Amino acid sequence: MGGPLVDPIVRCETTHQVFDRATGACVELPACVPTLQPLNWVKGPKSPDGWSAWTPDAPRPTADLSALHGSDAANAWIVGGGGTILAWQGLAWMPQVSGTSEDLNGVWSANPCIAWALGNNGALLSWDGLAWKTESSGTTAALHGIWGADAHDIWAVGRGGTLLHYDGLSWSAQPSGTTKDLFAVWGSDREHVFAVGQDGVIVTLGSSGWSPQASGTDQTLRSLWGSSRWFIWAVGMGGTLLKYDGTTWIKQPSGTAADLYSIHGLDIGPMWAVGTGGVSLAWGGYSWTSGVMGDQDLLAAWGSGGTKRWAVGKKGSVLSYRVSPEPGQPAYDTSVGSVDARAVFGTSATNLWVAGDPGLILHWDGTTWRQHRSGSALPLRSVFSTGPDNAWAVGGNTPPSRAAGVIVHWDGMAWGPVHIPEGGPYYSIWGTAPNRLWAVAKRIMTWDGSQWATDSRTSWWWPSGVFGLDDRHIWVFGAETVFLGNWLFPYRSAHVGYWDGSTWREVYSDTYRTSAELDGLWASSPTQVWVLGKRADGNTRIWTLFENIITTVPSPASNRLYGIFGSDANNVYVVGEAGTVMRWNGAKLQLQNVNGYARNLYAVWAANANQAWAVGDGVILQHE
Missing domain, CATH: 2.130.10.10 (YVTN repeat-like/Quinoprotein amine dehydrogenase)
Incomplete structure (x- = not known):
C-alpha cells in the first residue's frame, strides 16, 4: 500500500501549479478555461418612474x-x-x-x-x-x-x-x-x-x-x-x-x-x-x-x-x-443567485459593460445579458470602454484580504489580465482612446497603448476616482488622512485634482475639513463639475465645482451617495445607499421610484434621456 508521501514544505504560487517531486519545484498545469453555464435572467415590473430590476435566476x-x-x-x-x-x-x-x-x-x-x-x-x-x-x-x-x-x-x-x-x-x-x-x-x-x-x-x-x-x-x-x-x-x-x-x-x-x-x-x-x-x-x-x-x-x-x-x-x-x-x-x-455589481459603463445602449465581485463581467447587447470570464476572481470596481472591441476593468482586494490590484482588458474576443506595476487595489479607470487611459490606486497610472506606468508628475493624497471630458479636461478625486498634532485625532481631508493637458493641479482642497470623503465625480463641461461627498458630520452633500469654489445642490436624499453620471447637463442620475436613485432635470434633483429596492447602489450610466442603468448589491436596474 506504500507509505506516506512527504516532501519539503513548498507552496506553489497559484492553483494552476503543482509540486513536482522529481525537480523539487512547482510546475504549471495545462491551461484550462471552463465554459460558463448559461444563466436565465428575470426582469421585474417597471416602476412609475420607468425602472425595472434584472436579477439572475437559478433553481433552488x-x-x-x-x-x-x-x-x-x-x-x-x-x-x-x-x-x-x-x-x-x-x-x-x-x-x-x-x-x-x-x-x-x-x-x-x-x-x-x-x-x-x-x-x-x-x-x-x-x-x-x-x-x-x-x-x-x-x-x-x-x-x-x-x-x-x-x-x-x-x-x-x-x-x-x-x-x-x-x-x-x-x-x-x-x-x-x-x-x-x-x-x-x-x-x-x-x-x-x-x-x-x-x-x-x-x-x-x-x-x-x-x-x-x-x-x-x-x-x-x-x-x-x-x-x-x-x-x-x-x-x-x-x-x-x-x-x-x-x-x-x-x-x-x-x-x-x-x-x-x-x-x-x-x-x-x-x-x-x-x-x-x-x-x-x-x-x-x-x-x-x-x-x-x-x-x-x-x-x-x-x-x-x-x-x-x-x-x-x-x-x-x-x-x-x-x-x-x-x-x-x-x-x-438566502438567494441562490446574486449579482454583486460595482461599476457600469457603455458606449451605447447596445454595448454596455457591468463589473463587480468576484471578477464579474457582464455585457448587455440591447436585449440580453451575457456573462464573460474576466480572468480574475478579484473584485472589480470600475469599467470603461471606447468601443465594441476595447474595454477595461480595474479592481483588487482590500483588508481583511491581502491587498492586491488587477487590471483586465477586452480585445473584442476575450477578457484577460494585463501586467501592472506592483500595488493596488485600483479604484477607477477612464480614457479618451484605446491608447490614452488613466487609472487610480495609491497613485495615478497611465496607459500608452503598450504598458501601464506611474504618472510621476503627481505626488498627492490617495486618489479614488477619475473622470474626464477629453485629453485636456480630466479630474481625479480622493481623500487623505491628516493628523492634528499627534496620531490621536485623525480626520479625512478631501481633494480634487485637474489635468489641463499639460499640468496637474489641485482645484479643490478640503482645508476646513467640511468633508470626510468624496465618492463620485461627473462633468458635463469644464465649468460644470458635480461632486458627491460625505461631510465630517456624517451628512451627504452634492456640490457643483468650478476652480476652488463649491456650490451645494439641494438634495431630497440623506443617504450616502456613491455614483453619478449624466447623458447631458439636464439629465443626470445619482445613486447611493438603500436603493437611492435621484434624477436632475436641469432645475432640481428628484427621487425616483425603484419599486422598493432598498439595497446599496454604487454606479450609474446613462445612454440618453430615456435609457439608463444603475448597479449594486444583488441587482441591475434599467430605466427606459
Missing part, C-alpha cells in the same frame, strides 16, 4: 447540502444528498449532472478545471473542466472529507479510519493509525496534515506516517481549519471548540452547546463556524461571538476573499454572508 436545491469548497471566489462547488452538485461561477449556484445518486459528503477544488467530490459507499467523482465523471476509490466505505496541498497531493478520509491518497495518477489506501470514523482532513502544507473524527480522534501526518494526537476531548470532531500549522481550530459535537498552537490541542469556550459541523476562515482576518439550528460563530481576532442564521442545520461553511462567504445545510439551505449589511438588513442572503 431541495436536498440536504453537506459540503462546500472552491478554488477562488468565482469558482466553487456545493455537494449533497442524492448526488447533488451545484456550481458557482460568479452569479448563481447552478445544478450539475453528477452521474451518481449516492449522497455526497465532501468536495475539494484545486482550480476551475480540477475538483473532486466523494460520498457514501466509496463514491468518488472528478471534474475536468467539462463534466463530472465517476472514479474508482478502491473502497466501499463512506468517504466524508477531502483536502489537497495541490492537484497532485490530495487526501480523503472516511468510515473506520479510511485514509486515501492521490498522487496525480491514482488513489491508494494509506494506514491512518485509527479505526475510528474520520470526518475531515486539512493541512497547512503538504508536510503538516491533520484528520479529525469520532470520539475526539485526531491523527496527523509526520515523517514516519500518520499517528494519533491527544485532543483532550471525547466529543466527535467534524471539521478543522487553520491559517498556519501553529494556528488551527477544530469543531465538533456539543459546541466543542479546540485550538492547536503547534504542539497541543487546547479546549476553548465556544459559547454554544449546539453541534458544530464546519469551520473555515481567510488566511488573514475572520473565521466562522456553523452548526445545528443555524448557529454561527464568528472570530473577530480575539474572541468568538455567536449568532443564528436561519432555522436549518448548517453543515458546511467556506469563503474566499473579502466578500464571498457561504454556509449550506439541511433542506437545500444556501446562505450568503453579507460582510457589511445595510442598516436594518439581515447579515445573510
Whole structure:
C-alpha cells in the first residue's frame, strides 16, 4: 500500500501549479478555461418612474447540502444528498449532472478545471473542466472529507479510519493509525496534515506516517481549519471548540452547546463556524461571538476573499454572508443567485459593460445579458470602454484580504489580465482612446497603448476616482488622512485634482475639513463639475465645482451617495445607499421610484434621456 508521501514544505504560487517531486519545484498545469453555464435572467415590473430590476435566476436545491469548497471566489462547488452538485461561477449556484445518486459528503477544488467530490459507499467523482465523471476509490466505505496541498497531493478520509491518497495518477489506501470514523482532513502544507473524527480522534501526518494526537476531548470532531500549522481550530459535537498552537490541542469556550459541523476562515482576518439550528460563530481576532442564521442545520461553511462567504445545510439551505449589511438588513442572503455589481459603463445602449465581485463581467447587447470570464476572481470596481472591441476593468482586494490590484482588458474576443506595476487595489479607470487611459490606486497610472506606468508628475493624497471630458479636461478625486498634532485625532481631508493637458493641479482642497470623503465625480463641461461627498458630520452633500469654489445642490436624499453620471447637463442620475436613485432635470434633483429596492447602489450610466442603468448589491436596474 506504500507509505506516506512527504516532501519539503513548498507552496506553489497559484492553483494552476503543482509540486513536482522529481525537480523539487512547482510546475504549471495545462491551461484550462471552463465554459460558463448559461444563466436565465428575470426582469421585474417597471416602476412609475420607468425602472425595472434584472436579477439572475437559478433553481433552488431541495436536498440536504453537506459540503462546500472552491478554488477562488468565482469558482466553487456545493455537494449533497442524492448526488447533488451545484456550481458557482460568479452569479448563481447552478445544478450539475453528477452521474451518481449516492449522497455526497465532501468536495475539494484545486482550480476551475480540477475538483473532486466523494460520498457514501466509496463514491468518488472528478471534474475536468467539462463534466463530472465517476472514479474508482478502491473502497466501499463512506468517504466524508477531502483536502489537497495541490492537484497532485490530495487526501480523503472516511468510515473506520479510511485514509486515501492521490498522487496525480491514482488513489491508494494509506494506514491512518485509527479505526475510528474520520470526518475531515486539512493541512497547512503538504508536510503538516491533520484528520479529525469520532470520539475526539485526531491523527496527523509526520515523517514516519500518520499517528494519533491527544485532543483532550471525547466529543466527535467534524471539521478543522487553520491559517498556519501553529494556528488551527477544530469543531465538533456539543459546541466543542479546540485550538492547536503547534504542539497541543487546547479546549476553548465556544459559547454554544449546539453541534458544530464546519469551520473555515481567510488566511488573514475572520473565521466562522456553523452548526445545528443555524448557529454561527464568528472570530473577530480575539474572541468568538455567536449568532443564528436561519432555522436549518448548517453543515458546511467556506469563503474566499473579502466578500464571498457561504454556509449550506439541511433542506437545500444556501446562505450568503453579507460582510457589511445595510442598516436594518439581515447579515445573510438566502438567494441562490446574486449579482454583486460595482461599476457600469457603455458606449451605447447596445454595448454596455457591468463589473463587480468576484471578477464579474457582464455585457448587455440591447436585449440580453451575457456573462464573460474576466480572468480574475478579484473584485472589480470600475469599467470603461471606447468601443465594441476595447474595454477595461480595474479592481483588487482590500483588508481583511491581502491587498492586491488587477487590471483586465477586452480585445473584442476575450477578457484577460494585463501586467501592472506592483500595488493596488485600483479604484477607477477612464480614457479618451484605446491608447490614452488613466487609472487610480495609491497613485495615478497611465496607459500608452503598450504598458501601464506611474504618472510621476503627481505626488498627492490617495486618489479614488477619475473622470474626464477629453485629453485636456480630466479630474481625479480622493481623500487623505491628516493628523492634528499627534496620531490621536485623525480626520479625512478631501481633494480634487485637474489635468489641463499639460499640468496637474489641485482645484479643490478640503482645508476646513467640511468633508470626510468624496465618492463620485461627473462633468458635463469644464465649468460644470458635480461632486458627491460625505461631510465630517456624517451628512451627504452634492456640490457643483468650478476652480476652488463649491456650490451645494439641494438634495431630497440623506443617504450616502456613491455614483453619478449624466447623458447631458439636464439629465443626470445619482445613486447611493438603500436603493437611492435621484434624477436632475436641469432645475432640481428628484427621487425616483425603484419599486422598493432598498439595497446599496454604487454606479450609474446613462445612454440618453430615456435609457439608463444603475448597479449594486444583488441587482441591475434599467430605466427606459
